[in-house]
Amino acid sequence: MTSSSDRSLVVDVQGTKTYEVRTYGCQMNVHDSERLSGLLEEAGYVRAPEGADGDADVVVFNTCAVRENADNRLYGNLGRLAPKKASRPGMQIAVGGCLAQKDQDTIVKKAPWVDVVFGTHNIGKLPVLLERARVQEEAQVEIAESLEAFPSTLPTRRESAYAAWVSISVGCNNTCTFCIVPALRGKEKDRRTGDILAEIEALVAEGVSEITLLGQNVNAYGSDIGDREAFSKLLRACGNVAGLERVRFTSPHPRDFTDDVIAAMAQTPNVMPQLHMPLQSGSDAVLKAMRRSYRQERYLGIIEKVRAAIPHAAITTDIIVGFPGETEEDFEQTLHVVREARFAQAFTFQYSKRPGTPAATMENQIPKAVVQARYERLVALQEEISWEENKKQVGRTLELMVAEGEGRKDGATHRLSGRAPDNRLVHFTKPEQEVRPGDVVTVDITYAAPHHLLAEGTVLDVRRTRAGDAWEKRNVEKAAQAAQSAGVMLGLPKIGAPEPLPVATAGAGGCGCD
Numbered sequence: 001m002t003s004s005s006d007r008s009l010v011v012d013v014q015g016t017k018t019y020e021v022r023t024y025g026c027q028m029n030v031h032d033s034e035r036l037s038g039l040l041e042e043a044g045y046v047r048a049p050e051g052a053d054g055d056a057d058v059v060v061f062n063t064c065a066v067r068e069n070a071d072n073r074l075y076g077n078l079g080r081l082a083p084k085k086a087s088r089p090g091m092q093i094a095v096g097g098c099l100a101q102k103d104q105d106t107i108v109k110k111a112p113w114v115d116v117v118f119g120t121h122n123i124g125k126l127p128v129l130l131e132r133a134r135v136q137e138e139a140q141v142e143i144a145e146s147l148e149a150f151p152s153t154l155p156t157r158r159e160s161a162y163a164a165w166v167s168i169s170v171g172c173n174n175t176c177t178f179c180i181v182p183a184l185r186g187k188e189k190d191r192r193t194g195d196i197l198a199e200i201e202a203l204v205a206e207g208v209s210e211i212t213l214l215g216q217n218v219n220a221y222g223s224d225i226g227d228r229e230a231f232s233k234l235l236r237a238c239g240n241v242a243g244l245e246r247v248r249f250t251s252p253h254p255r256d257f258t259d260d261v262i263a264a265m266a267q268t269p270n271v272m273p274q275l276h277m278p279l280q281s282g283s284d285a286v287l288k289a290m291r292r293s294y295r296q297e298r299y300l301g302i303i304e305k306v307r308a309a310i311p312h313a314a315i316t317t318d319i320i321v322g323f324p325g326e327t328e329e330d331f332e333q334t335l336h337v338v339r340e341a342r343f344a345q346a347f348t349f350q351y352s353k354r355p356g357t358p359a360a361t362m363e364n365q366i367p368k369a370v371v372q373a374r375y376e377r378l379v380a381l382q383e384e385i386s387w388e389e390n391k392k393q394v395g396r397t398l399e400l401m402v403a404e405g406e407g408r409k410d411g412a413t414h415r416l417s418g419r420a421p422d423n424r425l426v427h428f429t430k431p432e433q434e435v436r437p438g439d440v441v442t443v444d445i446t447y448a449a450p451h452h453l454l455a456e457g458t459v460l461d462v463r464r465t466r467a468g469d470a471w472e473k474r475n476v477e478k479a480a481q482a483a484q485s486a487g488v489m490l491g492l493p494k495i496g497a498p499e500p501l502p503v504a505t506a507g508a509g510g511c512g513c514d
Contacts, residue, residue, distance in 0.1 A: 017057040018048040024073070025064025027250065028185075029097055031165045031214055033062045035123055036096070037157035043127040047157075054081045058092045058130060063099035065180055065354070074099060078111040085113050092116065092130055096123060101143060101184040102356065108139045119143040120185050160404060161474045162438030162467035163246075164208045168196050168234065169215040173223065174253065177291050177358040178320065178351070181216060188217065190224040193234055200241055207470025209438060210246035210401060211238070219252040219261055231256075232264035239268035243466065245440075246401065247271045248423070251278060251318075254294040257302050266309040273310045274423040277302065278318040279346075282337030283330035286323050289362070296337060303341045314344035314389075314422035321378055322351040322371030324362035331374050338381055344389050344424065345451070346382045350375050383450050390448035393424065397444050397460070400426050402468075404437045416441075420453070428455035431462055438467030 019040045023033040048056035085091045094116035095107050101119035115133040121144035129140040171186040222230025238247045247270050265271050284295045350371050353360040400418030407417030407427045415427045428443045440463040443455035
């Protein structure tokens with residue numbers, strides 16, 4: 001995972017070791033990669049420049065095991081790095097994450113040029129394992145079977161100066177038949193509420209104004225201590241953190257989504273009117289086969305309650321098409337829920353076998369052509385609904401938090417981009433006043449497309465924020481460090497031309513399988 005926010009960073013400095021982290025999978029993996037980057041920088045490495053493409057002293061693959069062909073993708077990328085490693089003395093390659101936890105020794109057998117293999121429970125060991133592999137001149141494979149230290153205790157290189165993920169739990173107690181994550185990340189383990197709030201307060205003190213509470217099953221928080229209202233209490237506690245403007249969370253599970261959480265969302269001003277609620281299927285029969293502990297009526301009941309309490313909430317979801325045994329009637333039930341729920345957006349997946357899951361060996365696997373046809377029907381329906389729901393936003397006046405690089409055409413269109421409170425993406429006319437990522441602008445929505453909104457008029461207000469200050473400070477320091485390293489003045493980054501954040505590759509939820 002290399003970030004284009006580092007395009008100005010020159011790191012080919014004599015005696016300085018560089019690193020590159022490549023991330024596959026969900027937000028949990030992206031957040032883990034922030035930890036890996038922090039660990040490496042604490043150990044003296046510096047991030048390789050944008051586009052290094054393996055031209056670094058250490059290349060780390062943080063892998064995902066959710067998709068069927070995840071291993072093929074990994075070994076293909078490892079194969080492409082083999083010649084570079086052979087021609088670059090001292091280069092090291094490390095493989096971590098869910099696939100490493102699953103395959104362990106297999107990775108070194110298939111790719112003997114790999115130096116380190118580590119799992120999901122011991123990411124803090126990466127610098128030690130790299131040094132051990134260098135000294136002993138042999139591959140180091142270390143897979144812990146249980147969590148050694150909660151990831152949030154590790155150093156972090158945050159990808160954003162104004163927004164941050166805060167992990168509140170790791171692991172999952174569910175047994176969904178399509179998901180291998182519980183086997184790889186273990187049973188749910190919750191952080192102490194005080195530790196979570198201390199991290200949030202520290203982030204806010206650094207200038208962060210938006211946090212996303214992160215967990216494999218985020219609203220099951222409290223299961224360790226038997227407090228079913230622990231998550232709603234945590235949301236309300238976030239409302240008392242001065243300077244924290246926006247709170248989000250991902251991903252909840254319908255089974256654990258209780259009325260007290262809805263009340264906390266509605267009554268806590270800085271909890272945003274946004275909910276990502278994985279559906280997976282609208283068919284009770286398929287939900288049972290998936291071991292999802294809710295049914296269509298329960299799911300739609302939650303949506304109805306959220307809409308009653310938070311009328312402007314944008315609700316998104318995950319849906320799997322073509323699960324083994326899914327009939328045409330089952331699929332029609334999914335379409336029915338989509339029509340009733342009217343999701344702002346849906347992350348749709350064609351079912352693929354996850355090696356090691358019960359679903360992979362189920363009978364009645366659906367032919368690819370049938371899955372593809374159903375998938376296209378679902379996408380067409382959701383596109384229609386997304387556009388209709390976005391059209392309802394036209395004429396509204398919204399506060400946007402300016403985002404880093406979310407508008408890929410912003411340079412050509414002379415626009416900037418930001419996120420509305422409900423997380424909808426809005427492209428707006430660039431004002432004459434200086435605007436930085438993390439600052440807040442007020443705009444009138446003038447046009448809607450299925451996946452974004454436009455504010456084509458004059459920006460009504462610009463509010464400079466501590467988050468914007470933090471973004472500017474970080475980029476000024478980064479440019480100064482790069483200039484010092486290169487011995488050349490490279491110039492400061494352009495204010496108001498934000499760079500993109502890394503994005504997870506498997507949907508919106510934790511591992512895309514919530």
